[in-house]
Amino acid sequence: MTPPHPFDNAIHLDTIDGNVRRGRTHPEWANQVGPFGGITAAVMLRAIETQPDRIGEPLALTVNFTAPIADGDFDISLQAARTNRTNQHWIAELSQDGAVTTTATAVFGVRRGTWASTEAHPPTAPPPEQLIPGGPSPSDFIAWGRRYDMRFVEGAFPGEHAQPNRSSMSTLWMRDSAQRPVDYPALAALCDTFYPRVFLRRSGLIPSGTLSLTTYFHADQQQLDALGGDYVLGTAYANRFSGGYFDQSAQLWTRDRALLATSHQIVYFKG
Amino acid sequence: MTPPHPFDNAIHLDTIDGNVRRGRTHPEWANQVGPFGGITAAVMLRAIETQPDRIGEPLALTVNFTAPIADGDFDISLQAARTNRTNQHWIAELSQDGAVTTTATAVFGVRRGTWASTEAHPPTAPPPEQLIPGGPSPSDFIAWGRRYDMRFVEGAFPGEHAQPNRSSMSTLWMRDSAQRPVDYPALAALCDTFYPRVFLRRSGLIPSGTLSLTTYFHADQQQLDALGGDYVLGTAYANRFSGGYFDQSAQLWTRDRALLATSHQIVYFKG
Numbered sequence: 001m002t003p004p005h006p007f008d009n010a011i012h013l014d015t016i017d018g019n020v021r022r023g024r025t026h027p028e029w030a031n032q033v034g035p036f037g038g039i040t041a042a043v044m045l046r047a048i049e050t051q052p053d054r055i056g057e058p059l060a061l062t063v064n065f066t067a068p069i070a071d072g073d074f075d076i077s078l079q080a081a082r083t084n085r086t087n088q089h090w091i092a093e094l095s096q097d098g099a100v101t102t103t104a105t106a107v108f109g110v111r112r113g114t115w116a117s118t119e120a121h122p123p124t125a126p127p128p129e130q131l132i133p134g135g136p137s138p139s140d141f142i143a144w145g146r147r148y149d150m151r152f153v154e155g156a157f158p159g160e161h162a163q164p165n166r167s168s169m170s171t172l173w174m175r176d177s178a179q180r181p182v183d184y185p186a187l188a189a190l191c192d193t194f195y196p197r198v199f200l201r202r203s204g205l206i207p208s209g210t211l212s213l214t215t216y217f218h219a220d221q222q223q224l225d226a227l228g229g230d231y232v233l234g235t236a237y238a239n240r241f242s243g244g245y246f247d248q249s250a251q252l253w254t255r256d257r258a259l260l261a262t263s264h265q266i267v268y269f270k271g
Numbered sequence: 272m273t274p275p276h277p278f279d280n281a282i283h284l285d286t287i288d289g290n291v292r293r294g295r296t297h298p299e300w301a302n303q304v305g306p307f308g309g310i311t312a313a314v315m316l317r318a319i320e321t322q323p324d325r326i327g328e329p330l331a332l333t334v335n336f337t338a339p340i341a342d343g344d345f346d347i348s349l350q351a352a353r354t355n356r357t358n359q360h361w362i363a364e365l366s367q368d369g370a371v372t373t374t375a376t377a378v379f380g381v382r383r384g385t386w387a388s389t390e391a392h393p394p395t396a397p398p399p400e401q402l403i404p405g406g407p408s409p410s411d412f413i414a415w416g417r418r419y420d421m422r423f424v425e426g427a428f429p430g431e432h433a434q435p436n437r438s439s440m441s442t443l444w445m446r447d448s449a450q451r452p453v454d455y456p457a458l459a460a461l462c463d464t465f466y467p468r469v470f471l472r473r474s475g476l477i478p479s480g481t482l483s484l485t486t487y488f489h490a491d492q493q494q495l496d497a498l499g500g501d502y503v504l505g506t507a508y509a510n511r512f513s514g515g516y517f518d519q520s521a522q523l524w525t526r527d528r529a530l531l532a533t534s535h536q537i538v539y540f541k542g
Contacts, residue, residue: 081335167390
């Protein structure tokens, strides 16, 4: 029997009652403190997907990282704040021993055939097969980095003797190391794989952490099915750093120029 | 006695108890259905500001528009999901007769002196004094449009014989018509003044509505004080339209190139 993929382990949830799911942290997804934020976003989204009365597909997810998650079990409580004909609004809270560590809101909705246009443009990049993984990478420092095959086009993780960069932009191809097919939880996690932009600007591991992460899901199920476990092209940049905080925005693209998701976050940093 | 400014009327709240504030809709801020989303975002943020145990200034606000708000009173319930040393996470719900119409999460935090850099660039625009307000505008259709003096640089509200645009970008100077000084609630409202980008691409009033709006506040109080009631330069664009939904992102700048806020939303549309 093939052992389950680490991502499936991480988003596995037990039903405690109609509105509560229980999950647990996994060492494969550890960050410097607590789990990788992307896996927390994924498990919050997955919890809503397990609700039998859920309507449609994910459109938007906001996750607020309120406190570190300790190793061990956690409970996710779910509340459908509003159910409309074609969309549904959710509130979720992840807690450990009664203390909230993560809050989230999500919008799910039914996708319909409409006029469509992708106005944004993917970044220019050679195919992933022409890029060699290597050089300094998050996987040298954190367990979850090894869950992804990352091939940087620009803005690679700063090495020991890196100089400060004038640009905070990173562009990279990435895929799940075991090529697990991308579903909505996996897409939510991929949107948070971009290391804090302040590392690039200040050329080092500046203490920092995401406070709030918002992702808009543009891909429909058919596009995810076509993607499978292939590489996605990600790009991320920051707009402004000040007062100990900065924002960063990201886009995820397929090889054939489909925009899968846009994602934004606000991050605190020291120094 | 000078009558209160319409914005101050709209964000006025009565304290019902420690965690509940009562407000009401005002015809000056009416949209086609219910109030202008920006004024709802503003009043949610204001409600948190009235909490005596609130820490710091707004960093992030996500507002989910779950159902239309009817004319009349509404209650906003507040919960501090987590209080840390230098930041605080809030959950808020706006309800009428016990039914939730709006949910929100917010992050407040203390700003500190740190390394700072604005990496984004403001759009090119002549000064607002060189632009003449006029032409078709939201104020021809909706009451709240008259609360703002809007001077478009590009991407003006499409008129009767407008052709579809290839770009969804609008850039405009805008200020409160009565030059009320900009505070955080006013900044939250300004971020939602950009009409739905699908109007520009499809050259018409396509039925549409914001589902979820996230704003990151970059300005500190000193920058808001310096701005006062002056014009801000706003720019907004969409990334992808598909399946009946699209995202749009916006930036607000001062004359002296300070990035006050970045804001993102997902919008449903028909057709």
